[in-house]
Amino acid sequence: EVQLLESGGGLVQPGGSLRLSCAASGFTFSSYAMSWVRQAPGKGLEWVSAISISGGSTYYADSVRGRFTISRDNSMNTLYLQMNSLRAEDTAVYYCAKNLGAKILYFDYWGQGTLVTVSS
Amino acid sequence: QSVLTQPPSVSAAPGQKVTISCSGSSSNIGNNYVSWYQQLPGTAPKLLIYDNNKRPSGIPDRFSGSKSGTSATLGITGLQTGDEADYYCGTWDSSLSTVVFGGGTKLTVL
Numbered sequence: 001e002v003q004l005l006e007s008g009g010g011l012v013q014p015g016g017s018l019r020l021s022c023a024a025s026g027f028t029f030s031s032y033a034m035s036w037v038r039q040a041p042g043k044g045l046e047w048v049s050a051i052s053i054s055g056g057s058t059y060y061a062d063s064v065r066g067r068f069t070i071s072r073d074n075s076m077n078t079l080y081l082q083m084n085s086l087r088a089e090d091t092a093v094y095y096c097a098k099n100l101g102a103k104i105l106y107f108d109y110w111g112q113g114t115l116v117t118v119s120s
Numbered sequence: 121q122s123v124l125t126q127p128p129s130v131s132a133a134p135g136q137k138v139t140i141s142c143s144g145s146s147s148n149i150g151n152n153y154v155s156w157y158q159q160l161p162g163t164a165p166k167l168l169i170y171d172n173n174k175r176p177s178g179i180p181d182r183f184s185g186s187k188s189g190t191s192a193t194l195g196i197t198g199l200q201t202g203d204e205a206d207y208y209c210g211t212w213d214s215s216l217s218t219v220v221f222g223g224g225t226k227l228t229v230l
Binding site for chain 2: 035037044045046047050059060061062095100104105106107108110111112113
């Protein structure tokens with residue numbers, strides 16, 4: 001059974017940093033692209049970032065480019081999202097998502113999400 | 121403001137059929153594949169349709185997808201109360217070089 005377990009969310013002040021982790025199990029982690037998708041309270045889905053199978057290619061939404069960094073450790077089956085210079089508009093539930101194969105377009109499994117609140 | 125446009129809400133009676141539209145442009149839907157997701161209240165989204173009209177394993181054939189030009193449609197037949205959820209379309213936008221989603225459609229099964 002595919003499982004994705006996010007951690008690292010919490011309350012942070014504007015301008016602060018957080019590092020999200022996503023522990024994956026139930027599939028061959030090193031064979032799939034991975035992504036982060038967020039959802040602000042009461043709002044729709046927003047794609048945040050994706051990383052290729054090897055980690056050699058990364059992709060970002062304009063809203064987070066230059067502030068967020070996605071990475072992965074295939075030996076630890078873990079996906080990360082380093083978030084710096086956080087803003088109030090980054091407040092959201094952050095979902096870790098497994099991509100369907102190497103394509104970053106589709107998300108066939110999602111974690112339960114971790115809430116990030118940016119507020120003073 | 122979402123790049124892809126969906127109606128905020130749709131409704132239908134149990135057993136009936138409903139369609140949810142997703143409108144875009146040539147930089148997204150017009151030249152890329154479309155996916156659809158179901159988000160039940162308080163849960164993570166679930167992939168329903170990919171490559172415009174393919175269903176992942178385990179998704180019943182009551183759910184179908186189609187695409188024409190710069191618009192896509194999700195169809196749900198034999199509506200059940202358990203289908204009440206938010207539905208999102210998604211695709212790649214070649215101009216933005218990002219994945220984009222629609223604003224979501226809330227389905228009410230009356």
